[in-house]
Amino acid sequence: WLLKGLALLVLFSGIAWLGTQLNPNLNLEALPDVVYKNYQVSLLASQGKPRIDFPFLEPTYLSFVLHSQLAFIGMLFRPFIWEAYNIRTFAAAFENTLLLVLAFGFLRDLFEAGRVKWRYGYLLAALLVFVFVMGVLLAYSMPNLGTLNRYRVVVLPFVVYLLLLCKTNAELL
Numbered sequence: 001w002l003l004k005g006l007a008l009l010v011l012f013s014g015i016a017w018l019g020t021q022l023n024p025n026l027n028l029e030a031l032p033d034v035v036y037k038n039y040q041v042s043l044l045a046s047q048g049k050p051r052i053d054f055p056f057l058e059p060t061y062l063s064f065v066l067h068s069q070l071a072f073i074g075m076l077f078r079p080f081i082w083e084a085y086n087i088r089t090f091a092a093a094f095e096n097t098l099l100l101v102l103a104f105g106f107l108r109d110l111f112e113a114g115r116v117k118w119r120y121g122y123l124l125a126a127l128l129v130f131v132f133v134m135g136v137l138l139a140y141s142m143p144n145l146g147t148l149n150r151y152r153v154v155v156l157p158f159v160v161y162l163l164l165l166c167k168t169n170a171e172l173l
Helices: 001-020 031-045 061-077 085-112 121-141 143-154 158-162 169-172
Strands: none
Touching: 001 158, 031 061, 031 121, 061 085, 061 121, 061 143, 085 143, 085 158, 085 169, 121 143, 121 158
């Protein structure tokens, strides 16, 4: 397993390095500035609309990492039910509330010893990384909740799949 893990690390590192060379905006030195400027432009475009705010966000990797949990939670669970102001946002908030209930069931099984039986560990780890990274990047690139609710269709099927893997949610549904 150590050799497999090392081979995967080298392979994915090489692919990531190649990806950073394809476009100047993806260069690792310029990436925080590009994402921050895009966030600022999107924030100005969504003035007066529901959005995810990161008031202390700075164009540094550390700042993005520190705000990543808020970005992911905002992408996945907002608008909350109390933020609904018309029938469409109420429908989105109801869907997000159901996802939140399923997430609590998933976390319960995850932290309760012996309840989660993970098969296909590499696939699930890759899926968790994909969902988290895409969710965070979507939240940074489009903080407007209405637009974000449409764009999250990229990760939502995988999130629902992960949430339905646990025994608590299977029993609940």
